[in-house]
Amino acid sequence: MLLTVQWKDDSLLLIDQTKLPTKLSYVYCKSYQDVAAAIKQMIVRGAPAIGVAAAFGLVLAARRSNSRNIGSLLRDINKAYNIIRATRPTAINLQWGLDRLMKKIQNIQSVSKVKEIMLDEAIQMAEEDIFINRSMGSIGEILLSDGDTILTHCNAGSLATVAYGTALGVIRSAKESETRPVMQGSRLTAFELQYDNIDISLIPDTAVGYLMTKGGIKHVIVGADRILNTGHVFNKIGTYQIAVLAKCHNIPFYVAAPLSSFDLKNDIDDIVIEERSKEEVTKIGKKNIAPTNIKVINPSFDITPPDLITSIITEKGIISPPYKTNIKIMMNTK
Amino acid sequence: MLLTVQWKDDSLLLIDQTKLPTKLSYVYCKSYQDVAAAIKQMIVRGAPAIGVAAAFGLVLAARRSNSRNIGSLLRDINKAYNIIRATRPTAINLQWGLDRLMKKIQNIQSVSKVKEIMLDEAIQMAEEDIFINRSMGSIGEILLSDGDTILTHCNAGSLATVAYGTALGVIRSAKESETRPVMQGSRLTAFELQYDNIDISLIPDTAVGYLMTKGGIKHVIVGADRILNTGHVFNKIGTYQIAVLAKCHNIPFYVAAPLSSFDLKNDIDDIVIEERSKEEVTKIGKKNIAPTNIKVINPSFDITPPDLITSIITEKGIISPPYKTNIKIMMNTK
Numbered sequence: 001m002l003l004t005v006q007w008k009d010d011s012l013l014l015i016d017q018t019k020l021p022t023k024l025s026y027v028y029c030k031s032y033q034d035v036a037a038a039i040k041q042m043i044v045r046g047a048p049a050i051g052v053a054a055a056f057g058l059v060l061a062a063r064r065s066n067s068r069n070i071g072s073l074l075r076d077i078n079k080a081y082n083i084i085r086a087t088r089p090t091a092i093n094l095q096w097g098l099d100r101l102m103k104k105i106q107n108i109q110s111v112s113k114v115k116e117i118m119l120d121e122a123i124q125m126a127e128e129d130i131f132i133n134r135s136m137g138s139i140g141e142i143l144l145s146d147g148d149t150i151l152t153h154c155n156a157g158s159l160a161t162v163a164y165g166t167a168l169g170v171i172r173s174a175k176e177s178e179t180r181p182v183m184q185g186s187r188l189t190a191f192e193l194q195y196d197n198i199d200i201s202l203i204p205d206t207a208v209g210y211l212m213t214k215g216g217i218k219h220v221i222v223g224a225d226r227i228l229n230t231g232h233v234f235n236k237i238g239t240y241q242i243a244v245l246a247k248c249h250n251i252p253f254y255v256a257a258p259l260s261s262f263d264l265k266n267d268i269d270d271i272v273i274e275e276r277s278k279e280e281v282t283k284i285g286k287k288n289i290a291p292t293n294i295k296v297i298n299p300s301f302d303i304t305p306p307d308l309i310t311s312i313i314t315e316k317g318i319i320s321p322p323y324k325t326n327i328k329i330m331m332n333t334k
Numbered sequence: 335m336l337l338t339v340q341w342k343d344d345s346l347l348l349i350d351q352t353k354l355p356t357k358l359s360y361v362y363c364k365s366y367q368d369v370a371a372a373i374k375q376m377i378v379r380g381a382p383a384i385g386v387a388a389a390f391g392l393v394l395a396a397r398r399s400n401s402r403n404i405g406s407l408l409r410d411i412n413k414a415y416n417i418i419r420a421t422r423p424t425a426i427n428l429q430w431g432l433d434r435l436m437k438k439i440q441n442i443q444s445v446s447k448v449k450e451i452m453l454d455e456a457i458q459m460a461e462e463d464i465f466i467n468r469s470m471g472s473i474g475e476i477l478l479s480d481g482d483t484i485l486t487h488c489n490a491g492s493l494a495t496v497a498y499g500t501a502l503g504v505i506r507s508a509k510e511s512e513t514r515p516v517m518q519g520s521r522l523t524a525f526e527l528q529y530d531n532i533d534i535s536l537i538p539d540t541a542v543g544y545l546m547t548k549g550g551i552k553h554v555i556v557g558a559d560r561i562l563n564t565g566h567v568f569n570k571i572g573t574y575q576i577a578v579l580a581k582c583h584n585i586p587f588y589v590a591a592p593l594s595s596f597d598l599k600n601d602i603d604d605i606v607i608e609e610r611s612k613e614e615v616t617k618i619g620k621k622n623i624a625p626t627n628i629k630v631i632n633p634s635f636d637i638t639p640p641d642l643i644t645s646i647i648t649e650k651g652i653i654s655p656p657y658k659t660n661i662k663i664m665m666n667t668k
Contacts, residue, residue: 021625139657175631178615178624180538186616186624194625201629204514204615205539209575210636241543244582245575281512281538282520284618290512290520291355291528295535297509300543 002192004049005056005162007123008061012056014044015034017159017184023192029053032061032080039087042182046160047225047261048129051093055122057084060100062115070168073111077102089272090234090301091225092263097125126162132258133164133324135315140221140256143311143318147173148218151208154236155188156223156256165192166223166257166313173199175217181280182203191257208242212249220246221313223256231266231306231323233257234271237299243308252310255281260313262331274300336526338383339390339496346390348378351493351518355525363387366395366414373421373428376516380494381559381595382463384429389456391418392435396449407445412438423606424568424635425559426597460496465468466592467498471647473591474555475528477645478650481507481554485542486571486654488513489522490557490590499526500557500590500647507533510550513572514539515614542576546583554580555647558591560605563598565640565657567591568605571633576619577642586644593648594667608634 006013007315012017012029012281018041027043035057038044044053061080067073081098088094104121132157150171157165174193179185186202193200203211209218220242226234233239246253263271277325278296282288290296312319316333319326340347346363352375353359361377363369369391372378377667378387395414401407415432422428439448439457476482477578484505508527515517519538527534537545545551554576560568567573567589580587597605612630615623624630650667653660 021649022622042529177516180512180540183623190624190628194628199629201631202615202624203631204571206514206570206572206575207631207633207636209578209632210571211631213574213637236540237538237544238540240547241540241575241579244543245578248578248582281536284623285621287619288356288619289517289618290524290536294520294524295533297535297537297541297545299541299544302541 032057047091048161051097055097059122061116094261129162132315140313149173149218151175151217153177153182157192159188200242209245220253227262233304240302240304244302256313276300366391381425381427382495385431389431391454393452430594463496466649474647483507485509485551485554487511489518491526493522543579554587561596567638574636574638577638590647611633
């Protein structure tokens with residue numbers, strides 16, 4: 001099993017996703033600054049994986065702190081919290097992961113106890129993530145039939161999580177859009193589905209609509225970086241237009257996401273859509289694929305409205321419309 | 335003015351479009367085999383440009399032939415006809431360009447006269463192409479207002495034609511989708527619109543839908559590789575899904591194409607959609623952007639049905655629905 005995020009040798013060990021698919025290599029993060037840099041550079045990406053990595057970043061801040069009293073330790077932890085928090089704005093799991101650790105230590109007065117509790121909790125979050133993904137996989141399975149071909153976009157697989165993936169676990173045959181500009185579909189999902197011996201075909205982002213007219217796609221399943229209480233889904237750029245196309249071709253469109261990706265507090269306008277560098281669009285590696293001085297619009301995420309979503313697969317069950325009511329019910333389910 | 339296709343030094347001189355945008359270089363085709371190779375390798379591409387280049391290929395076959403009698407010359411020309419014809423299946427202009435020359439010489443008995451007539455006709459076709467594009471530009475203009483931002487896909491600009499482009503002539507502000515996998519949007523349209531000082535922003539293919547929700551796109555204009563009498567448009571892969579998205583967002587979707595791109599004989603199922611190599615998808619230059627042994631589906635064109643098309647801009651006027659009637663009327667207009 002590919003472990004995207006793991007605790008090893010008193011450090012955070014990450015698969016370096018910028019090197020895939022040509023090289024499966026690992027990076028040790030020995031400080032919270034290393035973790036912040038890894039998230040920023042997308043060495044680790046995918047909302048659930050970012051959430052757990054961020055938590056370990058906070059663990060590292062605590063463990064590397066020389067503070068002897070709790071106040072000073074908490075100042076060190078808070079500093080790391082703000083720096084890690086600022087690395088990427090859209091995926092809510094980043095904040096969720098950090099806040100879960102902060103809540104766990106809020107009444108603890110012992111320096112050593114804080115460090116111990118934080119590490120235990122982060123390790124538990126990593127283990128839970130795998131369990132949650134397996135649950136989503138088996139819950140999502142009832143929506144699919146044997147031999148169905150699924151279209152997926154970007155990467156909602158094991159590399160986006162600690163392991164196993166949000167919904168790719170149930171897929172046996174898939175078409176994968178390449179997901180320009182960072183090519184997380186081509187590079188990551190293609191890599192891991194092939195690794196798992198799943199029958200996969202890579203398609204250009206431009207071919208999604210055409211292949212839908214050919215009848216070769218039975219379902220669409222994507223992940224999510226954030227889901228609002230209204231059912232609006234923030235996910236990798238391109239998700240929205242695939243959802244529109246799925247609707248027009250009567251193809252069910254599912255989102256698979258853990259409850260940690262739900263944001264019940266914010267409205268749509270509160271969320272920052274990360275705009276990434278123009279070089280992601282104008283270059284592949286060192287090769288220019290566009291004039292170097294061209295203007296570029298490169299939003300990293302888009303918003304899929306609830307009326308385009310057939311249902312949302314979570315680890316506790318499937319949420320169907322109306323989302324405003326049913327998301328609330330699911331979040332309150334023990 | 336960039337001349338994509340020109341007759342020079344008894345040869346066909348082409349801009350090498352595979353080297354753009356990093357290098358503006360030219361290639362001499364001294365034989366019909368050179369021309370066939372240039373079309374196959376997409377040194378020259380774009381339906382109108384291919385049509386004229388193919389005609390010059392036939393000219394070269396005639397001029398390089400050592401035949402002293404007309405029968406033997408026609409055999410040489412026919413051989414070249416079949417080889418050039420087979421280079422790319424979808425754009426009808428290829429066949430149109432070849433057939434126009436063949437028709438011109440069908441009753442000529444003199445070897446030298448055949449060679450002379452063919453060259454004159456090909457040169458006239460090249461000149462006409464520029465004139466036709468200027469007409470389309472001024473006719474298309476009435477559909478647009480000052481300051482409107484246009485989305486275009488792939489390349490329907492001067493590089494797709496001898497010069498000037500099918501409808502880009504009227505555009506002053508544009509958003510351009512990159513057009514995976516061959517990046518003719520990023521590489522070619524971005525290059526030439528910048529060359530012409532037009533305010534252009536490059537957007538990932540995945541961002542089309544999202545930017546339509548933002549209200550930043552007033553019209554879509556694309557070219558065509560073939561238009562059937564029903565109004566079905568064969569064009570670069572990705573065109574169909576942009577048309578669906580335009581419809582869903584109430585954005586007018588125009589096709590700009592010369593009458594030489596219309597095919598009144600064939601039905602939809604007669605047309606071969608060219609499937610190109612998997613390396614176009616898995617590599618950029620020499621860099622792998624997907625696992626090397628992955629399966630790939632890489633259709634080069636798709637089909638946009640008439641109900642998604644607001645109108646078709648030609649050099650003789652604008653064709654509106656119902657297309658079946660109105661295309662016939664326009665084709666019969668002198």
